[in-house]
Each structure stands twice: as C-alpha cells, then as structure tokens.
Amino acid sequence: MSVAGAGTAELTPEQLAEVRRLQGLYPDKRAALLPVLQLAQDACGYISLETEAYVARLFDLSPAHVHEVVTFYTLFFREPKGRHVISVCHNLTCHLLGAEDAIAHLKARLGVEVGGTTKDGRVTLLSVECLCACEMAPMMQVDDRYEGPLTPETIDRILEGLQ
Amino acid sequence: MPKLTIDGRESEVPEGTGVIEAARRLGIEVPHYCYHPGLSIAGQCRLCMVEIGNNPRPQIACNTQVVEGMVVRTETPKVLETRQAIMEFHLINHPLDCPVCDQAGECWLQIYYMKHGLYEPRMVDEKVHKPKAVPLGPHVILDAERCILCSRCVRFCDEITGTGELGIFQRGDHSEIGLFPGRELANPYSGNVVDICPVGALTDRDFRFAVRVWYLETAKSICPGCSRGCNIAVHSNLRRPHHDGGRRVARLKPRYHAEVNRWWICDAGRYGYKFVDDPSRVRFPTRGRGDAAAEVGWDEIVPLIAGQLRRYQPGEIGVLASPQMANEDLFLLRRLVDHLGLAHVDFRVPPSRPGDEDRILIKADKNPNRRGAELIGLGPRDGGLDARGMLRAARERRIKCLWVFHHDLLASAWPEGEIREALESLECLLFQGSNGNGVRLLAHYVLPSAAWVEREGTFTNFEGRVQRFWKAVEPLGAARADWEIVARIGEALGLSFMPDTGEDCFKALAATVPAFAGLSYRELRDTGRLVWDCAGRGPA
Ligand code: SF4
Ligand code: SF4
Ligand code: FES
Numbered sequence: 147m148s149v150a151g152a153g154t155a156e157l158t159p160e161q162l163a164e165v166r167r168l169q170g171l172y173p174d175k176r177a178a179l180l181p182v183l184q185l186a187q188d189a190c191g192y193i194s195l196e197t198e199a200y201v202a203r204l205f206d207l208s209p210a211h212v213h214e215v216v217t218f219y220t221l222f223f224r225e226p227k228g229r230h231v232i233s234v235c236h237n238l239t240c241h242l243l244g245a246e247d248a249i250a251h252l253k254a255r256l257g258v259e260v261g262g263t264t265k266d267g268r269v270t271l272l273s274v275e276c277l278c279a280c281e282m283a284p285m286m287q288v289d290d291r292y293e294g295p296l297t298p299e300t301i302d303r304i305l306e307g308l309q
Numbered sequence: 310m311p312k313l314t315i316d317g318r319e320s321e322v323p324e325g326t327g328v329i330e331a332a333r334r335l336g337i338e339v340p341h342y343c344y345h346p347g348l349s350i351a352g353q354c355r356l357c358m359v360e361i362g363n364n365p366r367p368q369i370a371c372n373t374q375v376v377e378g379m380v381v382r383t384e385t386p387k388v389l390e391t392r393q394a395i396m397e398f399h400l401i402n403h404p405l406d407c408p409v410c411d412q413a414g415e416c417w418l419q420i421y422y423m424k425h426g427l428y429e430p431r432m433v434d435e436k437v438h439k440p441k442a443v444p445l446g447p448h449v450i451l452d453a454e455r456c457i458l459c460s461r462c463v464r465f466c467d468e469i470t471g472t473g474e475l476g477i478f479q480r481g482d483h484s485e486i487g488l489f490p491g492r493e494l495a496n497p498y499s500g501n502v503v504d505i506c507p508v509g510a511l512t513d514r515d516f517r518f519a520v521r522v523w524y525l526e527t528a529k530s531i532c533p534g535c536s537r538g539c540n541i542a543v544h545s546n547l548r549r550p551h552h553d554g555g556r557r558v559a560r561l562k563p564r565y566h567a568e569v570n571r572w573w574i575c576d577a578g579r580y581g582y583k584f585v586d587d588p589s590r591v592r593f594p595t596r597g598r599g600d601a602a603a604e605v606g607w608d609e610i611v612p613l614i615a616g617q618l619r620r621y622q623p624g625e626i627g628v629l630a631s632p633q634m635a636n637e638d639l640f641l642l643r644r645l646v647d648h649l650g651l652a653h654v655d656f657r658v659p660p661s662r663p664g665d666e667d668r669i670l671i672k673a674d675k676n677p678n679r680r681g682a683e684l685i686g687l688g689p690r691d692g693g694l695d696a697r698g699m700l701r702a703a704r705e706r707r708i709k710c711l712w713v714f715h716h717d718l719l720a721s722a723w724p725e726g727e728i729r730e731a732l733e734s735l736e737c738l739l740f741q742g743s744n745g746n747g748v749r750l751l752a753h754y755v756l757p758s759a760a761w762v763e764r765e766g767t768f769t770n771f772e773g774r775v776q777r778f779w780k781a782v783e784p785l786g787a788a789r790a791d792w793e794i795v796a797r798i799g800e801a802l803g804l805s806f807m808p809d810t811g812e813d814c815f816k817a818l819a820a821t822v823p824a825f826a827g828l829s830y831r832e833l834r835d836t837g838r839l840v841w842d843c844a845g846r847g848p849a
Contacts (some may be wrong), residue, residue, distance in 0.1 A: 207474075208472075
C-alpha cells in the first residue's frame with residue numbers, strides 16, 4: 147500500500163475506493179470502521195487526531211466516536227511507531243518462564259521503556275497479554291513473526307536482524 | 310397489546326414496551342442508571358436486572374421488551390443480591406467525594422447505595438485515578454473519577470442535539486468520558502447533560518459550590534426566555550441566604566412536559582434568570598427624573614400617577630404593554646385602558662437583533678407571552694397608534710404621557726436618537742418594570758414590578774398553550790406583580806373591578822376573553838391548556 151505521507155490524513159483515490167468497497171460490505175457502513183482505520187494506519191504509519199477527524203468525515207460520524215474506537219484498541223498507534231514493533235507477552239505462562247527478564251533485557255538493549263520507540267525510529271517495544279503461543283514461552287511477536295523461547299542470546303540475535 | 314405480570318400485578322402495555330417502562334406504569338421503579346426515557350437504550354449499567362419467568366439468570370429490564378404472558382419479578386433474593394453486587398462494582402473506583410461534591414443529596418450513587426448497596430467494601434487496592442475538575446465548556450465541568458460510564462451524556466449529544474461532542478475513551482477501568490481533543494461542549498443545550506448525569510461527574514459551573522441541594526426550595530414555573538414556554542422548576546435558596554452572596558434563585562431545572570419541552574431546556578433559558586437578583590432591579594417606586602429621582606411609598610405614588618392619567622386627554626396618552634407580562638397583568642391593563650377610553654395601545658417593539666431559533670426548542674420570539682397579549686387584545690384600538698406611531702407622536706408632542714412596561718426602547722431595532730428624543734419630549738413618562746434600563750433613566754415616575762419568580766401567573770406560549778407559573782421567592786423591596794400595580798392605579802381612577810389575587814384576574818379573564826373561556830387555575834393544572842390552534846388559526 148502506498149504511503150500518502152506519514153501523519154497526513156488524506157488517502158489516495160485508490161485507498162478511498164477501497165474505503166468505499168469496505169463500507170459497501172455491511173448493512174451499516176460503520177461496521178467498516180475498523181478495517182478503514184487499519185488502512186489509514188498502514189497508509190500514515192499511525193493514527194493522528196487529524197486522521198481520526200478525517201475518517202470520521204468518511205463515515206459521517208463525530209470525531210469523538212472515532213476517537214473512542216482508536217483509544218479502545220491497542221493495535222492502533224496514536225503516535226508514530228518504529229519500523230519494527232516488538233510485543234512481549236507477559237501473561238501467565240510467559241511470566242512464569244521469565245518474561246520479566248526478557249523485557250528487562252530488551253529495555254536495556256534498546257534504551258527505551260515499554261511503550262517507547264528508539265530514537266532512531268527502529269523499534270517500538272510493547273508488552274501484551276496472551277498471544278496464544280504458550281508452547282514457546284517466554285515469547286514475543288516481532289512485526290508479524292512469533293519468536294521464542296527467549297533468552298538474552300536469542301533476543302540479541304533477533305535485534306541484530308532488525309534494521 | 311401483550312399482557313404481563315410484574316410482582317404479581319397484571320398489566321397490559323403496547324407492543325415494544327420495555328419491561329422497565331411497563332413496571333414504571335405500575336408505579337414499580339426498577340433501579341437504573343443508563344436508561345433514560347428520552348434517549349436510546351444502552352444496556353450499559355446492568356443495574357436494572359430483574360427475574361423473568363424461569364430464566365436461570367436475571368436480565369436487564371431496560372432492553373427487554375414485554376411479551377404476552379411474561380412474568381417479571383423485581384424484588385427476589387437473586388435480584389437484590391445482583392443489585393448489591395452491581396452497586397459494589399460501580400463503586401470500586403469511585404472516589405467518594407461526597408463532602409465536596411455538588412451532586413451530594415441528589416446523587417443516585419448515594420440513593421441506591423442506601424437502598425440497594427449497604428455492603429461491606431472489599432476493595433483493598435489503590436483506586437484508578439482520572440482527571441478531576443475539567444471544564445468541558447462554558448457551563449459544564451467534568452470529574453472523570455465520579456463517572457459511572459452510563460453514556461447518557463454521550464447519547465444526549467448524539468441524539469438530541471446531534472452535536473456528538475462526547476465519547477467514552479480507553480477501555481476497562483481506564484475508560485473515561487471526554488471530548489475529542491480540542492473540542493468543547495458548547496451546544497445550546499449543554500446544561501441538560503448535568504441534569505441527566507445520575508452522579509456528580511458532570512456538574513454545573515454556574516451552580517458549583519453555591520449551595521447544598523438540601524437547602525433548596527422548589528417552585529413550579531415556566532421559562533420566560535422565549536415563546537416556547539418550557540416547563541421548569543425554580544430552585545431557590547431561602548434557608549442559607551449567606552451562601553452564594555445572597556443569590557436567591559440558585560438554579561433552574563427542566564420540568565417534564567410531554568408536548569412542550571419533554572425533559573430539556575436550553576442554556577439561554579437555564580442561565581437567563583440572573584436579572585432577578587441583579588443590582589439593576591427596581592426596588593422602590595420613585596418620582597422625579599434622573600438625579601432628582603426620589604424614593605416614595607405606594608400610597609404616595611399611586612394618586613400621583615392617577616392624577617397624571619386624569620390630567621391628559623385620552624388622545625394624549627399612550628400605553629406600551631409588554632409581551633413579558635403575564636396574562637393576568639395584560640388583562641387588568643386592558644380593563645384600565647378600556648375604562649379610560651385609551652386608543653393608543655400596543656405591545657410590539659422589534660428587538661435590535663432577530664432572535665435565534667432552532668428545531669429543538671428555541672424560538673426566535675424571546676417573549677413568553679406574545680400570544681397572550683394578542684389574544685387579550687393589547688393592540689391599538691379604534692384607529693389608535695401603534696408603538697412606533699406613539700413615539701413619533703411623542704416627538705411631535707401630540708402624545709404627552711406614555712406608560713411603558715418593561716421595554717428598553719433605546720435598545721430596540723429603532724434608531725436610538727429618535728427614540729430618545731421622543732422620550733425626552735414627553736411631559737410625563739411612566740416606566741414600570743422589574744429591572745432598570747434606558748427608559749427608566751428618562752422616566753418621571755418609576756414603578757417596581759415583581760420578577761416572574763416573585764409572583765404567580767400564566768403565560769400563553771407560541772402554540773397557544775396557557776401555562777401556570779408559581780411564586781418561588783418574595784418580591785424584592787416594594788416590588789409588586791404588574792397586575793397589582795395596575796389594580797391600585799385603576800382603583801384610584803374609579804375602576805370597579807378589584808381583584809385580590811392573580812387567580813381573581815384569571816377568572817375575570819376567562820369570563821371576558823373568548824379564547825380563555827372555561828379555564829381556571831385548577832383546570833390548567835401542571836400541564837396547561839391549549840386555547841388556540843395555531844395551525845387552524847382558531848380556538849382549539
Ligand atoms: S458523565 Fe455522567 S452521564 Fe456521562 S457517562 Fe458519566 S455518569 Fe453517565
Ligand atoms: S427554549 Fe425558550 S422557553 Fe425553553 S428554556 Fe430556552 S428560552 Fe426558555
Ligand atoms: S438501566 Fe438497564 S442496563 Fe442500565
């Protein structure tokens with residue numbers, strides 16, 4: 147998907163055609179709000195307040211209602227995110243098998259807190275609830291791959307591969 | 310229509326009625342927070358649980374529609390236990406601000422805790438903290454910690470005003486009511502969210518920390534802010550006069566009327582009562598113009614004014630009544646005008662700017678009783694002059710004596726210089742009103758009128774509905790209801806009809822003016838009566 151310029155709210159004509167297609171799939175077009183927000187996030191890198199207001203206009207909704215949806219879901223980024231997103235599971239199994247150590251190691255290596263993005267914009271570090279992969283605990287999601295079990299060594303190796 | 314049984318009592322209600330409404334019709338109040346009959350159903354608070362038939366678990370009464378043969382129980386042990394658990398849930402993160410919360414005393418967390426809670430708190434964890442004392446707009450202030458997320462305020466802005474300012478952001482116990490960043494809650498009906506917020510999350514900036522609600526007295530009234538005539542309650546603070554700088558009217562609240570205003574009022578009406586305790590109030594009769602004005606008693610001024618009205622020929626006298634006056638006042642004035650044989654009578658003065666109007670409640674005509682003045686007949690008689698004509702004639706010194714009720718003629722749509730010249734040319738200018746204005750400053754005699762909350766009476770709204778308002782507070786100083794003042798002057802001029810009360814005036818009005826035939830205060834009750842069919846242009 148082409149990037150319409152990071153942070154800006156405007157979508158390209160092709161993207162707008164996709165919005166209309168998605169809206170047409172449901173009896174109430176509001177049902178397409180989530181996929182359209184995803185589309186906007188892919189296009190802009192994150193969802194700014196301007197993007198929320200822009201999407202609200204596409205749906206004839208008040209911006210407050212789009213803001214409700216964006217703040218409800220953790221998968222919408224409200225600030226520019228890194229080129230890579232690491233989400234460490236800290237739910238029960240991972241926690242028992244060392245998720246806290248893995249998080250501490252990541253924080254030290256990346257120099258950011260959980261929720262933060264490295265200064266060079268390379269990585270955003272998050273902690274999340276169950277990713278449904280207890281068999282590889284402790285584990286994390288790196289962009290769209292699952293990685294685990296994690297040790298300081300495997301983490302270092304994974305980080306080296308992220309540019 | 311389905312028949313059902315609620316707590317052993319049978320009832321028949323229209324198809325589609327919610328169980329909560331069906332119960333209410335039987336006088337059974339199912340506790341609830343998010344349900345509001347004027348808004349869509351959210352099913353959010355879960356407090357309205359009742360047992361239905363043999364269903365194993367309680368269900369919400371607001372979003373369950375009645376069906377034939379339904380058996381509902383609202384007070385079983387299971388229901389009571391559920392309610393208690395839900396109260397505990399709603400209060401988990403509640404800050405218990407009651408000692409500093411304006412809502413205390415009329416808060417549905419307090420009321421329902423005492424009725425349905427009374428549990429031993431089990432929470433030991435730190436409560437979730439949220440923003441406090443956040444102004445949302447000119448009238449409303451938010452305390453997000455006190456909010457129970459019922460979404461009534463959100464639905465009001467979506468469904469009634471269509472402005473959509475509010476939303477519920479974040480999730481779980483971090484959920485929070487708020488505005489889209491950078492917006493404000495400034496629609497013309499914003500104050501209503503304070504009324505429908507069941508807790509102290511939304512409070513009224515105008516009323517904030519002014520007086521505790523348990524010191525307030527209530528009187529039924531009608532908003533004088535425009536010709537809609539919204540039904541309101543006047544809340545006055547008589548028992549703690551030292552609170553809030555002696556302001557007697559503490560706040561106005563909407564009063565439900567199915568046809569006029571439902572549950573709502575506009576902000577202009579809600580905050581439009583400030584003139585009642587304003588320093589501009591006229592408190593005593595005075596004689597003498599400008600600096601020479603001296604306070605006098607009623608016994609002194611009434612014969613003086615009667616003398617002036619006797620001194621001039623009827624053709625030299627003009628009367629400018631006001632659509633701010635009640636039907637009672639206008640009727641008595643008409644009696645006096647007829648008695649004196651005056652022809653130059655009017656009540657219409659165009660405002661400097663046209664009033665705003667919308668499709669919700671607000672009417673462009675900012676007077677509560679224009680229709681009343683029309684029906685009672687306060688227009689020019691037998692070729693007499695209208696308001697503008699009288700002022701022209703005053704400039705030409707053909708009208709020598711003018712009796713102006715309430716109007717600020719110098720702030721009307723007419724050229725100020727011309728009107729000032731007209732008023733200055735008069736030999737005798739009488740001003741009667743509750744608050745001073747430019748006309749008062751030029752008047753030779755000033756008569757202090759009671760404000761609408763200081764007396765009883767009736768207004769006729771734009772659609773021809775006659776509605777009663779009741780007295781909430783005593784008149785300031787020597788002020789009197791307009792009809793009382795007119796009656797005293799009339800008495801001195803030999804008018805035989807002498808009412809003792811507003812009700813006497815109304816009786817005589819009903820006996821004289823066909824549109825009001827058959828009406829009485831009793832008959833009007835709380836909801837008023839339509840006397841004029843505006844669509845059909847005739848009596849209803
Ligand atoms: S602020 Fe009041 S009305 Fe709005 S959701 Fe919270 S409790 Fe309900
Ligand atoms: S709509 Fe008119 S009558 Fe109703 S509250 Fe507003 S000003 Fe008062
Ligand atoms: S009143 Fe029924 S769920 Fe709130």
